[in-house]
Amino acid sequence: MRIATWNVNSITARLPRLLAWLESSGTDVLCIQETKCAAEQFPYDQLRELGYEAAVNATGRWNGVAVLSRVGLDEVVVGLPDGPEYDGAQEPRAVAATCGAVRVWSVYVPNGREVGHDHYNYKLRWFDALRQAVAEDAAGDRPFAVLGDYNVAPTDDDVWDPSVFEGLTHVTPAERAALAALRESGLSDVVPRPLKYDRPFTYWDYRELGFPKNKGMRIDLVYGNVPFAKAVGDAYVDREERKGKGASDHAPVVVDLEL
DNA sequence: ATGCCCTTATGGTAAGGA
Numbered sequence: 001m002r003i004a005t006w007n008v009n010s011i012t013a014r015l016p017r018l019l020a021w022l023e024s025s026g027t028d029v030l031c032i033q034e035t036k037c038a039a040e041q042f043p044y045d046q047l048r049e050l051g052y053e054a055a056v057n058a059t060g061r062w063n064g065v066a067v068l069s070r071v072g073l074d075e076v077v078v079g080l081p082d083g084p085e086y087d088g089a090q091e092p093r094a095v096a097a098t099c100g101a102v103r104v105w106s107v108y109v110p111n112g113r114e115v116g117h118d119h120y121n122y123k124l125r126w127f128d129a130l131r132q133a134v135a136e137d138a139a140g141d142r143p144f145a146v147l148g149d150y151n152v153a154p155t156d157d158d159v160w161d162p163s164v165f166e167g168l169t170h171v172t173p174a175e176r177a178a179l180a181a182l183r184e185s186g187l188s189d190v191v192p193r194p195l196k197y198d199r200p201f202t203y204w205d206y207r208e209l210g211f212p213k214n215k216g217m218r219i220d221l222v223y224g225n226v227p228f229a230k231a232v233g234d235a236y237v238d239r240e241e242r243k244g245k246g247a248s249d250h251a252p253v254v255v256d257l258e259l
Numbered sequence: 260a261t262g263c264c265c266t267t268a269t270g271g272t273a274a275g276g277a
Contacts, residue, residue: 009265009266009276010265010266010267012266012267013265013266013267034266034276036266036267037267060267060268061266061267061268061274061275062267062274062275111275111276111277112277113275113276113277151276151277165277168277169277170277203277205264205276205277206263206264206265206276207263207264207265208263208264209262209263210263210264211261211262212260212261212262212263213262217277219277240261242261243261243262244261244262248265249264249265249276249277
């Protein structure tokens with residue numbers, strides 16, 4: 001089974017590339033983030049023509065997540081149970097589904113904006129709610145993973161230049177502690193291979209030649225439980241998808257499971 | 260080498276991204 005996660009930065013803007021990539025990559029299950037569309041705008045029909053069902057949590061112009069699957073889609077949960085609110089609303093940042101033998105969450109963790117900002121505190125609360133929501137599956141016998149844009153670089157090696165990030169979100173001890181707490185609940189970081197250069201970055205800013213200069217970050221993560229991690233045959237960042245006109249600023253992370 | 264911001268909702272400008 002081939003499973004992947006990809007922040008598409010608008011499923012509407014990315015649809016031609018998304019459909020082509022699903023076909024060329026042979027992905028069975030895709031966790032998507034930043035759909036940036038209302039539920040009624042979601043391209044169910046085009047995806048169904050390629051054989052994919054979709055579990056969607058999308059409410060409008062910001063955020064939005066989905067799980068696409070061509071190997072079954074059951075036990076769908078829309079939204080993080082007991083998830084925190086921001087500005088009085090639960091944002092569409094999580095959706096879960098069981099796809100064949102594997103259960104997954106697709107997550108888009110809040111950005112945080114600035115250290116100490118309300119959004120940063122919300123980000124940390126959101127991680128708490130995520131950990132509690134996945135604890136039972138993380139400790140279970142069924143292959144399970146939380147895939148998505150975590151908006152945290154796990155280590156200093158996961159950003160192109162740590163000195164640039166001093167005092168900024170994505171690298172703080174509190175954010176990294178939230179990742180550590182997830183690992184302590186039974187999940188491990190499935191680190192993909194880079195297909196070029198030494199480190200498996202997954203995001204490069206559109207500005208200032210970020211991609212050609214490889215000024216990247218590894219913030220799109222796959223956290224799997226023991227049965228999931230044992231089944232991993234290969235994992236890599238498909239950096240080809242970051243190239244050219246009409247690319248997202250994130251590349252897909254692809255995991256092959258021997259199931 | 261894969262290229263010098265992109266996306267949304269708007270109705271010229273604002274907000275978010277990280």
